[in-house]
Amino acid sequence: xxxxxxxxxxxxxxxxxxxxxxxxxxxxxxxxxxxxxxxxxxxxxxxxxxxxxxxxxxxxxxxxxxxxxxxxxxxxxxxxxxxxxxxxxxxxxxxxxxxxxxxxxxxxxxxxxxxxxxxxxxxxxxxxxxxxxxxxxxxxxxxxxxxxxxxxxxxxxxxxxxxxxxxxxxxxxxxxxxxxxxxxxxxxxxxxxxxxxxxxxxxxxxxxxxxxxxxxxxxxxxxxxxxxxxxxxxxxxxxxxxxxxxxxxxxxxxxxxxxxxxxxxxxxxxxxxxxxxxxxxxxxxxxxxxxxxxxxxxxxxxxxxxxxxxxxxxxxxxxxxxxxxxxxxxxxxxxxxxxxxxxxxxxxxxxxxxxxxxxxxxxxxxxxxxxxxxxxxxxxxxxxxxxxxxxxxxxxxxxxxxxxxxxx
Amino acid sequence: xxxxxxxxxxxxxxxxxxxxxxxxxxxxxxxxxxxxxxxxxxxxxxxxxxxxxxxxxxxxxxxxxxxxxxxxxxxxxxxxxxxxxxxxxxxxxxxxxxxxxxxxxxxxxxxxxxxxxxxxxxxxxxxxxxxxxxxxxxxxxxxxxxxxxxxxxxxxxxxxxxxxxxxxxxxxxxxxxxxxxxxxxxxxxxxxxxxxxxxxxxxxxxxxxxxxxxxxxxxxxxxxxxxxxxxxxxxxxxxxxxxxxxxxxxxxxxxxxxxxxxxxxxxxxxxxxxxxxxxxxxxxxxxxxxxxxxxxxxxxxxxxxxxxxxxxxxxxxxxxxxxxxxxxxxxxxxxxxxxxxxxxxxxxxxxxxxxxxxxxxxxxxxxxxxxxxxxxxxxxxxxxxxxxxxxxxxxxxxxxxxxxxxxx
Numbered sequence: 085x086x087x088x089x090x091x092x093x094x095x096x097x098x099x100x101x102x103x104x105x106x107x108x109x110x111x112x113x114x115x116x117x118x119x120x121x122x123x124x125x126x127x128x129x130x131x132x133x134x135x136x137x138x139x140x141x142x143x144x145x146x147x148x149x150x151x152x153x154x155x156x157x158x159x160x161x162x163x164x165x166x167x168x169x170x171x172x173x174x175x176x177x178x179x180x181x182x183x184x185x186x187x188x189x190x191x192x193x194x195x196x197x198x199x200x201x202x203x204x205x206x207x208x209x210x211x212x213x214x215x216x217x218x219x220x221x222x223x224x225x226x227x228x229x230x231x232x233x234x235x236x237x238x239x240x241x242x243x244x245x246x247x248x249x250x251x252x253x254x255x256x257x258x259x260x261x262x263x264x265x266x267x268x269x270x271x272x273x274x275x276x277x278x279x280x281x282x283x284x285x286x287x288x289x290x291x292x293x294x295x296x297x298x299x300x301x302x303x304x305x306x307x308x309x310x311x312x313x314x315x316x317x318x319x320x321x322x323x324x325x326x327x328x329x330x331x332x333x334x335x336x337x338x339x340x341x342x343x344x345x346x347x348x349x350x351x352x353x354x355x356x357x358x359x360x361x362x363x364x365x366x367x368x369x370x371x372x373x374x375x376x377x378x379x380x381x382x383x384x385x386x387x388x389x390x391x392x393x394x395x396x397x398x399x400x401x402x403x404x405x406x407x408x409x410x411x412x413x414x415x416x417x418x419x420x421x422x423x424x425x426x427x428x429x430x431x432x433x434x435x436x437x438x439x440x441x442x443x444x445x446x447x448x449x450x451x452x453x454x455x456x457x458x459x460x461x462x463x464x465x466x467x468x469x470x471x472x473x474x475x476x477x478x479x480x481x482x483x484x485x486x487x488x489x490x491x492x
Numbered sequence: 493x494x495x496x497x498x499x500x501x502x503x504x505x506x507x508x509x510x511x512x513x514x515x516x517x518x519x520x521x522x523x524x525x526x527x528x529x530x531x532x533x534x535x536x537x538x539x540x541x542x543x544x545x546x547x548x549x550x551x552x553x554x555x556x557x558x559x560x561x562x563x564x565x566x567x568x569x570x571x572x573x574x575x576x577x578x579x580x581x582x583x584x585x586x587x588x589x590x591x592x593x594x595x596x597x598x599x600x601x602x603x604x605x606x607x608x609x610x611x612x613x614x615x616x617x618x619x620x621x622x623x624x625x626x627x628x629x630x631x632x633x634x635x636x637x638x639x640x641x642x643x644x645x646x647x648x649x650x651x652x653x654x655x656x657x658x659x660x661x662x663x664x665x666x667x668x669x670x671x672x673x674x675x676x677x678x679x680x681x682x683x684x685x686x687x688x689x690x691x692x693x694x695x696x697x698x699x700x701x702x703x704x705x706x707x708x709x710x711x712x713x714x715x716x717x718x719x720x721x722x723x724x725x726x727x728x729x730x731x732x733x734x735x736x737x738x739x740x741x742x743x744x745x746x747x748x749x750x751x752x753x754x755x756x757x758x759x760x761x762x763x764x765x766x767x768x769x770x771x772x773x774x775x776x777x778x779x780x781x782x783x784x785x786x787x788x789x790x791x792x793x794x795x796x797x798x799x800x801x802x803x804x805x806x807x808x809x810x811x812x813x814x815x816x817x818x819x820x821x822x823x824x825x826x827x828x829x830x831x832x833x834x835x836x837x838x839x840x841x842x843x844x845x846x847x848x849x850x851x852x853x854x855x856x857x858x859x860x861x862x863x864x865x866x867x868x869x870x871x872x873x874x875x876x877x878x879x880x881x882x883x884x885x886x887x888x889x890x891x892x893x894x895x896x897x898x899x900x
Binding site: 169172285421 | 522523526538540541542543545547575576577578579580581593594595596597631635636637643644648651652653654655656657659660661662664680681682683684686687688689691692693694695696697698699700701702703704705706707709710723752796797798799802824825826827828829850864865868869870872873875876877895896897898899900
């Protein structure tokens with residue numbers, strides 16, 4: 085009996101980083117660029133802001149005109165007008181000030197703003213009850229970014245703040261790495277399309293396809309469904325070869341039986357060099373996972389059990405998508421802290437993912453393990469997230485503080 | 493001078509939960525239902541699975557035929573055939589077995605499966621080196637879900653596992669709460685559209701609009717941009733009234749000066765009853781936030797500074813979107829643990845959000861605060877996430893372990 089050669093999950097991530105490269109870049113408009121990773125360094129084409137701006141509502145002053153003033157001894161300045169928003173500021177002379185709103189431009193002679201709360205108005209005269217230091221309540225020209233400063237580096241991912249930063253620079257289009265197209269095949273003669281109303285004995289609906297397509301979309305890829313492959317090697321290979329030409333990543337799901345696995349592995353060897361890289365991962369659920377590099381394109385063979393398939397695709401499919409999308413470094417894996425409600429055993433040398441439901445104990449969260457076989461989707465639908473038991477651990481005890489990765 | 497009445501952030505979330513209700517439901521196809529919240533209870537229309545299935549590759553047996561067997565004393569069974577995937581299983585008699593693949597149907601007389609690793613084949617005779625208990629390596633009919641069992645409850649959000657679960661039941665469409673449409677207006681005469689190449693003195697580009705539109709999309713809403721409102725109350729009110737009819741949530745951004753804030757607040761009072769609910773939040777950055785209920789529709793007035801606007805929209809805009817989308821309970825707020833690299837002061841009675849960059853120290857993450865005014869988008873683009881300092885704290889010390897909410 086041939087044993088499965090299993091690879092450590094961290095090593096699989098290294099293989100992904102080493103074997104694959106980011107996709108070509110394309111020019112895209114800023115409104116559509118959220119989530120993409122830059123394929124170019126961006127430098128500021130101008131100063132941000134391009135003029136000295138007030139950060140408060142108040143009076144623009146020369147700071148020295150307020151020196152020595154305080155609660156009982158106001159500085160008295162003459163107000164010569166108001167800075168209209170979006171307009172150049174008027175000039176002020178010594179002992180003068182002008183009204184300015186948040187975001188308004190400072191007169192060239194002003195270097196600080198006295199907040200409106202610290203003033204009193206008597207006709208055209210303003211009493212300032214607080215002295216201000218030069219620069220106080222002012223954002224200076226170029227303070228956010230100076231012209232020609234590096235603004236964003238290559239492979240930086242565009243989140244909302246980056247979109248805003250680029251918009252503030254007047255940049256309306258960027259070069260970013262293309263979003264990977266992921267092709268999905270389901271395998272197994274027992275499967276029928278999930279829209280089939282009546283099942284014959286022995287048949288089950290292909291529930292992995294729609295959930296994996298959604299996961300791929302969430303991970304930032306464009307999913308493409310190829311249908312259910314027959315348990316016939318020639319047809320299997322031919323359809324796979326044709327799909328691989330149209331996509332950046334190819335994923336097989338459902339072939340957990342030896343027969344399906346065998347077709348998948350043989351197909352991976354035929355589709356391109358160097359072929360199969362990983363034939364099992366020391367992870368539970370999800371051990372019987374296949375990964376290949378077929379002529380530079382990643383091909384992933386997921387275990388057939390739905391819970392395993394989703395878990396593996398989330399971790400390794402996600403890492404492949406990130407790599408091709410040009411994302412720098414690893415994703416953070418934020419967690420919610422919780423108290424484990426019962427003992428859990430785990431085999432050393434294997435990373436275990438345990439489904440848990442989080443309940444509010446009043447003082448924080450309790451992590452309640454949801455047990456069930458890896459074929460049972462209901463258990464995953466009941467779970468809020470996954471508890472990861474690292475390979476070096478042999479289990480966890482009730483009451484222990486644990487960290488839960490939320491399944492969103 | 494009128495002081496701003498500030499509301500505690502948790503109380504603002506309570507106000508949102510009390511004042512607003514989920515949007516009407518609509519029927520949608522399962523492939524497009526990811527991220528939506530159910531507006532109906534779902535019961536299983538059939539058993540899942542609908543037949544006893546093997547969870548491994550092996551031989552389907554009557555468990556009692558293997559009792560007493562072991563490493564040196566195999567039970568010997570006659571193999572009468574193979575269960576073809578997707579086909580009814582053949583019958584077996586006493587002392588017989590048949591080959592079954594993972595997911596294959598069990599013969600009616602079989603109640604367990606011996607894993608292929610625990611057998612040896614000699615012609616038609618199979619030696620089993622391990623006894624199996626009844627039910628071993630089998631998922632029973634109805635084990636995942638029994639016909640008429642509750643499968644998913646109303647307001648459950650559809651993630652990948654739920655999509656799979658519904659697909660396995662043959663459910664191709666569901667009733668779910670509509671995705672909220674969020675209308676955005678920018679306010680302030682200093683603003684010009686971000687695509688404007690040349691700026692006049694005193695003008696700045698409207699960078700909040702594109703970043704907020706992207707945030708709204710990420711939060712599960714459909715954004716709609718209404719443009720930049722003039723500093724003219726009649727036009728301001730008229731355009732707002734017309735937009736409010738077309739959207740579920742209305743958001744004003746940019747009006748942080750007293751004038752703009754005043755227009756926004758007055759508009760909120762005019763647009764519908766009961767009007768203004770919140771006129772400030774004890775949070776930093778983001779204090780000058782307005783929230784109103786205008787005839788049942790939420791209207792949010794964001795502070796003008798970009799960092800404040802994004803922070804507030806993420807927290808409270810997100811909560812409003814969740815509420816209207818019918819999401820049950822609060823979102824989890826997962827974090828990454830890190831060691832703070834320096835002291836941070838904070839005012840008691842106010843929740844502070846500090847931008848931090850996470851660096852890998854080898855033994856975990858360091859949280860390096862990124863300082864800068866709330867007008868500076870660059871500081872948020874440099875930050876990986878936010879450190880929350882609760883209102884009751886007066887600061888944090890270098891070396892302290894902190895939890896960072898990742899900004900994605």
